[in-house]
Amino acid sequence: MQSPTGSVVALSSAASTVFSIGMVFLGYWGIHESGTWGVRDYVVVLLAMGGFICLGSVPWFATTPMERADDESKIRVARRAFLCGVTAMWLSVLTSLV
Template identity: 55%
Template sequence: MPSPTGSVPALSAASATVFSIGIVFLGYWGMYEPSRWRAADNVVFGFALLGFGCLGLVPWVVTSPVEADGNDKPVRIARHMFLAGVASIWLAVALSVIL
């Protein structure tokens, strides 16, 4: 079987990169501080968790089997999940700075 080219490895690599940036953000943000979390902290963590879920599922969706060679539905779904994941992670970063 030939190795995938084009959108499949690009989406997988990009989602892994943004996922790791999000993990660095959570470590820097202070997820492990001993103080009690406020409601704003829960909102930030919720958006980050949503983003991690979307970004973590991108490689699984984009590499799912398809019926025909011309069917690009999984790639389109993975692109939307990638966009939602990136938006959610950056929204969490922005909210952590604002709130």
Template identity: 45%
Template sequence: MRAPVGSVVGLCSASATLCAVDMAFLGYWGLHEAGPWQWNDRLVVALGFIGFAVLAATPWIATTPVPDESADRVPVARRTFALGVSLIWLAAMFTLF
């Protein structure tokens, strides 16, 4: 198995950074507040946690061993990274409602 280089390292570090940003966002936003939650609060938490899970899966997808050199997992990892970033942005946008 070859060592991860190039865009694999970039995807792994970027997804780890955005996982930390998502955790900070959910903590700062008020996940721990005791007041009753509205529909938009539940939506923000759901989008944040799903985005966190997708971003956490990105390094696993990018570094999964493949049977031959022609099968590349980087395009799939790029799509999961983009999906995770989009979910976090949607969560941040729904805090405005």
């Protein structure tokens, strides 16, 4: 089995980096604070969780075996998942600031 190279490695490492930054954000934001949650708090957490799902699936999509060596359909799906995950994380951060 051939080891991943190029954009597969880059996408996977970028997704894991943004995933860990998102975890730090949620810890800093105060997900563990006791108190009543408002609608804004739920929106922040839901956006972050959606981002985590997208970012966590990037390595899975990127390393899925392909029929042909030049087939990049799964890489395109991984790139879209990465974009959705990063966008959801940024929206989560912006919502927490508003």
